[in-house]
Amino acid sequence: MKNVTEFRVSVSPEVLNDLKSRLQNTRWPGEADGSGWHFGTSEAYLKELVKYWLTQYDWRKQEAALNQYPQYIADVNGVKVHFQYIKGKGKNPKPLILTHGWPDSYYRFHKIIPLLTEGEQSFDLIIPSIPGFGFSEKASMSSRQVADLWKVLMTENLGYLKFYAAGGDMGMNVVKALASNYPDQVTGIHLTDAGYPMGQEDPATMTEAEKQFAQFVQQWWYSEGAYAMVQSTKPQSLAYGLNDSPAGLAAWMLSFGNAGAPYEIIEQAFGGRDELLTNVMIYWVTQTIATSVRMYKTDALALWGGEKPLQKTRVPAGIAVFPREAQFPREWAERFVHVVSFRNMKEGGHFAALEVPEAFADELRTFFYSLK
Template sequence: MKNITPFKIEVDQTVLNDLQNRLQHTRWPDEPEGADWNYGTNPTYLKELVTYWQKDYDWRKHESELNTLPHFKAEIDGINIHFIHVKGKGQNPKPLLLTHGWPDSFYRFYKVIPLLTDPESAGGNSEQSFDLIIPSLPGFGFSDRVALNTDQVAVLWAKLMKILGYDQYYAAGGDIGAIVTKSLANQQPDRVIAIHLTDVGYPNGQEDWANMSAAEQEFGQFIQQWWYTEGAYNMIQSTKPQTLGYGLNDSPAGLAAWIIEKFNSWSDTHGNIENSFTKDELLTNIMIYWVSQTINTSIRTYLENARAGWSGEPSPSAEYVKTPSAVSIFPAEAPVPIEWAKRMVNVKRFNKMEKGGHFAALEVPDTWVNELRSFFYSL
């Protein structure tokens, strides 16, 4: 197919040898007494994870497992986009575009691929399957190291789906992926049939407070407090990402600390990050950043989005989405009220889940899949 080439993940052994050397020579900072996760990443857990990374984690095993999936690259507007394309079983699978966020990767969706493409294998209905298209955002993983704003990414996604021959399709995402999905729906209203989101955007202080419901006002106060306590990463990544990039691209322990802090804070861990993710899952996601050297371009995406917002130009990602939408809110996420969701998208299904968090497809894959399948196959 034009512009499409098969791709295989093949990390040179010198990269892995260098990683081992850097891990072995980590220069650890001091830590306050009883630090836990109260000052950032838990020093005790990070040292445990780095030791496991050195002695027990097997990248070649995970590389081989990832390569059992059909990987491709497509050159679109001069940018090489990595994506996974898995055809669904059954008579008429629906095409579904899945977009990840930060600080995760296409790996966010590895558990849901068999559930969505071959539901019968998991005890589901064989006639409710999907063709999955799972790209890596520009500047992430094995896509080119180019940072784009979410509206620009949506343009690339529309072209990718056209190249693949899908005239109409469904789309889903969370975090940056949710913003891209909203933008895509607004830019391609005749092609995007319906969307599923795990967040819809947040109040920014510019709203007409008097016309917001009590639940929305409470939500706005929650978000304001959240930015004060958890939003420092966003501020630096939206203003001076290059300064941060030097350390994260040079130190694997530093990269791990920056990423797993978010996996801990944003997930339904109940006090133990491994209630939600295994060490191997955490490290495989980190490795995708490390071996591709994309942490710097991934965080620079925040500045590109900020600049797009400062420009004053209309943004499809910020506009109300008329496309039929499902919104699933997981308990470790921001507590979005339905009134706010309805301000942002054309809500046809809204559920608050009992378990899970920001990386729901990785953390609670069965629940997340059920939400998508129930909505998309009800239309």
């Protein structure tokens, strides 16, 4: 490895004591009678979660779990990138870089690490934190700029001539850019979403299934898309409150995680209550909520500034559509990537690697090992 140093998560007692004080002194705003989750994150639920956070959640236990696997900091074109690096135990493991989104983190993939590094069909897993997220440098970069970093990380820092890539949410944008711009290095990609119609498409070129998907997205945008509009336009205004209040940070992240899903499965969507809080904690202890939401603005500025659309990649792509995710048709994905596998999964949602890790890991293994 080149320009790489070892890393361990270690949060000071002062940070944890400050967190406890802030949670204990949360100023609750009150909520409309009977509003439940219909006005945003339920205050009744959030109070219960904060109580659990204060009295039962054990950060030191979670910190030890985060340090279970090797972690590093790489200097990638002058940017400090945090990543996990776990070698596969098979005879010829495939190098695979996994990219998270928002409001999750590299922790999104922790349950599938043992599932993908054991056995003959195994992988060398590289799981980085996007710059501006978690333990990487606090630098807000566009998805394409992150893709450029990933190419250097894989080929120059780690020495892989060719590699595979997978991602969802904002990670999807990074992976598409990797495949489009570096088809000679990227052997195959896997996505759990393919982007959304934004009104720029010519309806005459769209199939009926694509038009129905576009209508669904428009309705979803009006009911659940406020977070993306705020983060794409006024991320700094939002960041002050979220960086100052752990309860506020959790409320904002939970509101998104709950979008489009039955309210009672919110913890399940993140893999469980401890997993949910550990994901929030990664943002809190690193103070990266500001730089993470700023990525939405950075991507928007690149688009508004006339950034040319990515060329459709020739790299083979596998697509998995989970039932609690936006149900896009195959032809929509084929606009952007060379789809060779398209599967509708039986269960799971936006954070499938946390919610249904066995099914997700099996999907990745089956697809990547089917490629010649």
